[in-house]
Amino acid sequence: MAVASGEQGVTSGSATEAAKPVVIEAIGVEKKFGANKVLRGVSLAAREGEVVSIVGASGSGKSTLLRCFPLLEIPDAGDVAIAGEVLALVERGGRRLPRDIGQVQRVRSELGFVFQSFNLWPHRTVLGNVVEAPVHVQKRPRAECVAEAEALLEKVGLADKRDAWPAQLSGGQQQRAAIARALAMRPKALLFDEPTSALDPELVGEVLRVIRGLAEEGRTMLIVTHEMSFAAEVSTRAVFLDAGIVGEEGPPEQIFRHPQTDRCRAFVSRHLARG
Amino acid sequence: MMAELAFLFGVTRKLLGGLPLTIELVTLSVATGALLAVAMALARSASRIAAVLVSFYVFVFRGSPLLLQMFFIYYGLGQFAAVRDSFAWPALRDPTFCAILSLALNTAAYTSEILRGGLASVPSGAIEAGRAVGMSRVMLLRRVVLPLAIRQALPAYSNELIAMVKSTSLASIVTLMEVSGIAYALVSETYRAIEVLSCAGAIYLVLIVLLTRGVWLVETWLSPAGSRA
Amino acid sequence: MGNALRLVGFGPTGWGGTLLEGAAMTLALSVCAYLLGLAIGALCAWGRLSGGRAVRAMIDVYTTVLRGVPDLLVIYLFYFGGGQMIGAIAHLFGATGFFGLNGFMVGTIAIGLVTGAYQTEVLRGGYLAIPRGEIEAARAIGMGRLLMLRRIIAPRALRFALPGMGNVWQQVLKESALVSVTGLAELMRQVNVASGSTQLPFDFTIAGFALYLALTTVSGGVFMGVERRVAHGERMARKQRA
Numbered sequence: 052m053a054v055a056s057g058e059q060g061v062t063s064g065s066a067t068e069a070a071k072p073v074v075i076e077a078i079g080v081e082k083k084f085g086a087n088k089v090l091r092g093v094s095l096a097a098r099e100g101e102v103v104s105i106v107g108a109s110g111s112g113k114s115t116l117l118r119c120f121p122l123l124e125i126p127d128a129g130d131v132a133i134a135g136e137v138l139a140l141v142e143r144g145g146r147r148l149p150r151d152i153g154q155v156q157r158v159r160s161e162l163g164f165v166f167q168s169f170n171l172w173p174h175r176t177v178l179g180n181v182v183e184a185p186v187h188v189q190k191r192p193r194a195e196c197v198a199e200a201e202a203l204l205e206k207v208g209l210a211d212k213r214d215a216w217p218a219q220l221s222g223g224q225q226q227r228a229a230i231a232r233a234l235a236m237r238p239k240a241l242l243f244d245e246p247t248s249a250l251d252p253e254l255v256g257e258v259l260r261v262i263r264g265l266a267e268e269g270r271t272m273l274i275v276t277h278e279m280s281f282a283a284e285v286s287t288r289a290v291f292l293d294a295g296i297v298g299e300e301g302p303p304e305q306i307f308r309h310p311q312t313d314r315c316r317a318f319v320s321r322h323l324a325r326g
Numbered sequence: 327m328m329a330e331l332a333f334l335f336g337v338t339r340k341l342l343g344g345l346p347l348t349i350e351l352v353t354l355s356v357a358t359g360a361l362l363a364v365a366m367a368l369a370r371s372a373s374r375i376a377a378v379l380v381s382f383y384v385f386v387f388r389g390s391p392l393l394l395q396m397f398f399i400y401y402g403l404g405q406f407a408a409v410r411d412s413f414a415w416p417a418l419r420d421p422t423f424c425a426i427l428s429l430a431l432n433t434a435a436y437t438s439e440i441l442r443g444g445l446a447s448v449p450s451g452a453i454e455a456g457r458a459v460g461m462s463r464v465m466l467l468r469r470v471v472l473p474l475a476i477r478q479a480l481p482a483y484s485n486e487l488i489a490m491v492k493s494t495s496l497a498s499i500v501t502l503m504e505v506s507g508i509a510y511a512l513v514s515e516t517y518r519a520i521e522v523l524s525c526a527g528a529i530y531l532v533l534i535v536l537l538t539r540g541v542w543l544v545e546t547w548l549s550p551a552g553s554r555a
Numbered sequence: 556m557g558n559a560l561r562l563v564g565f566g567p568t569g570w571g572g573t574l575l576e577g578a579a580m581t582l583a584l585s586v587c588a589y590l591l592g593l594a595i596g597a598l599c600a601w602g603r604l605s606g607g608r609a610v611r612a613m614i615d616v617y618t619t620v621l622r623g624v625p626d627l628l629v630i631y632l633f634y635f636g637g638g639q640m641i642g643a644i645a646h647l648f649g650a651t652g653f654f655g656l657n658g659f660m661v662g663t664i665a666i667g668l669v670t671g672a673y674q675t676e677v678l679r680g681g682y683l684a685i686p687r688g689e690i691e692a693a694r695a696i697g698m699g700r701l702l703m704l705r706r707i708i709a710p711r712a713l714r715f716a717l718p719g720m721g722n723v724w725q726q727v728l729k730e731s732a733l734v735s736v737t738g739l740a741e742l743m744r745q746v747n748v749a750s751g752s753t754q755l756p757f758d759f760t761i762a763g764f765a766l767y768l769a770l771t772t773v774s775g776g777v778f779m780g781v782e783r784r785v786a787h788g789e790r791m792a793r794k795q796r797a
Binding site for chain 3: 385386389390392394397398402404406488492493496498506509517518519524526527530531534535
């Protein structure tokens with residue numbers, strides 16, 4: 052793995068890549084639900100401008116890992132850090148809890164999370180969804196947020212839907228609105244949790260186009276996805292999660308074309324053949 | 327015919343004299359009941375013991391007649407010398423206070439169940455999205471949970487408000503001269519029950535139609551087209 | 556306190572028996588009023604669904620008025636007004652004085668009429684909840700109107716209406732307490748009388764609470780059992796299909 056990534060690193064300029072700061076990081080994260088150990092010590096970091104795709108069979112812990120970064124799930128062991136700031140956790144009454152919920156809320160507002168099921172607020176218009184957090188959580192001036200939100204809606208192709216209600220949109224439009232909502236936070240990193248899994252096949256393309264555009268802008272992104280060919284195309288690095296640990300990690304060419312481990316090879320051949 | 331109309335007109339005018347008291351009973355008890363219901367919903371989520379107590383309260387007040395509850399507060403509590411000597415006695419001896427108190431306690435039980443249903447209907451994804459953008463607990467409650475819960479609960483709450491308007495008529499049994507109390511007095515005075523009670527019924531009907539209309543306006547204001555799904 | 560227990564209890568000086576008789580009266584009145592309301596509701600739901608414009612309008616007026624007027628006034632209307640009407644007829648035959656209907660009849664009619672309005676909406680909602688495909692399927696296999704009503708529509712509508720019907724029953728039980736104003740010896744009235752003659756209103760209202768809660772809880776359990784049974788049958792059917 053180390054050899055492979057080094058080789059790849061030369062072609063994409065490893066010196067500058069290595070110099071860029073780590074934006075988002077998991078350190079030895081473990082998580083179990085009941086008796087089911089979903090994550091068994093995962094470490095993973097994304098530097099500024101990296102697009103890291105996380106792939107793996109269902110149940111391999113991909114989504115759980117992603118949800119640990121903004122502490123939507125609290126790791127049983129290990130830590131997450133955003134821009135070098137570790138989110139402090141303390142043991143209390145046999146449970147691990149954030150030491151400072153204010154810190155967690157601040158850090159969450161610096162990340163953009165896109166859910167599989169969109170999770171737009173049904174009682175706010177599309178524009179209302181996009182400006183909600185900048186205005187009320189980040190306390191930025193409303194006029195500025197609205198102007199920025201309109202630009203973002205333009206960017207995701209929903210300029211004409213600013214006053215529509217979420218229930219009036221197709222799944223693909225809802226997800227694009229949710230992406231605009233995530234971008235409105237001016238996030239340090241964007242996290243995508245299977246953003247196209249809940250969509251009808253014919254709507255997947257429009258969402259992937261938007262995500263691809265964001266990747267090309269050089270944003271720091273973590274993408275959990277089943278769309279293997281898409282992941283191969285947009286990511287600068289790929290991580291294969293296998294039963295709660297990192298099974299293999301490297302440039303997309305390695306993971307998707309020339310996997311080094313048997314399990315990754317089996318997984319990729321099964322999924323690329325189908326997709 | 328003229329005499330008949332004049333009689334109905336006179337009766338209606340006398341009955342309308344009780345309308346301010348009826349409205350006072352409704353507004354004070356509904357406001358108090360709503361506050362109590364919110365407090366109970368919060369207590370329910372705060373501690374397990376509180377949750378059990380609230381459930382018991384709701385069970386008792388939803389499972390027994392309002393008339394009995396009113397009777398309990400107005401007559402029952404006064405059985406004890408300790409109550410009669412306490413600072414609360416001047417209030418508990420006052421039928422208006424007792425009527426409002428029992429109406430409020432009654433509607434609080436129903437409202438807390440309506441509220442609970444509304445809270446349970448809030449999609450978990452909407453809450454999670456709020457957490458993901460860094461909302462605090464209070465902001466999440468204020469900006470996401472309550473607006474969605476209230477919108478969901480409004481139709482049921484509208485029915486509860488209608489029931490409350492009708493329930494105020496029970497206050498006449500503890501001697502209050504609101505619309506029903508006056509109606510009762512007029513029936514005993516004139517022996518023309520059908521006319522008097524029809525007029526009284528019409529007053530309640532108008533009140534409830536206006537109320538329903540008002541709630542409907544709030545409802546459409548809260549849930550504009552398309553956001554209902 | 557020992558004295559109070561004796562008075563609420565079943566001894567020779569106790570009111571326990573009287574209270575239980577009151578509870579039995581409450582139950583009897585509630586059952587009669589509920590059945591009347593159910594009959595009215597079924598008739599009106601049918602009229603509302605398949606009647607002409609005039610019939611539908613009349614039913615709408617009935618449900619709106621009876622749901623918008625305090626039940627106490629409806630009870631007074633039949634208690635005093637019923638007497639007024641009978642009195643008017645009696646006067647024609649030369650009789651004089653004040654006439655009153657018996658409290659049980661007043662209560663049954665008044666509460667039956669009020670809950671009939673609610674029951675109309677409940678049953679109509681139950682019918683409308685039946686998936687149209689099921690009715691189409693019945694039509695497709697050549698079922699006649701009556702057979703379809705008996706075999707498909709009634710059982711299905713009942714299944715959807717059951718929760719609402721249970722709520723109406725609870726409402727009837729609680730509203731029956733208002734009939735105490737006619738002097739009918741139901742539970743609320745007996746609590747009132749016992750409180751007055753013993754000067755122990757607290758003890759007797761508590762006993763009243765216990766009896767009403769027993770009535771609402773036990774009968775609520777019965778309704779829930781029926782509901783579960785119907786739902787269970789459906790679950791089994793679903794399993795067999797799978």
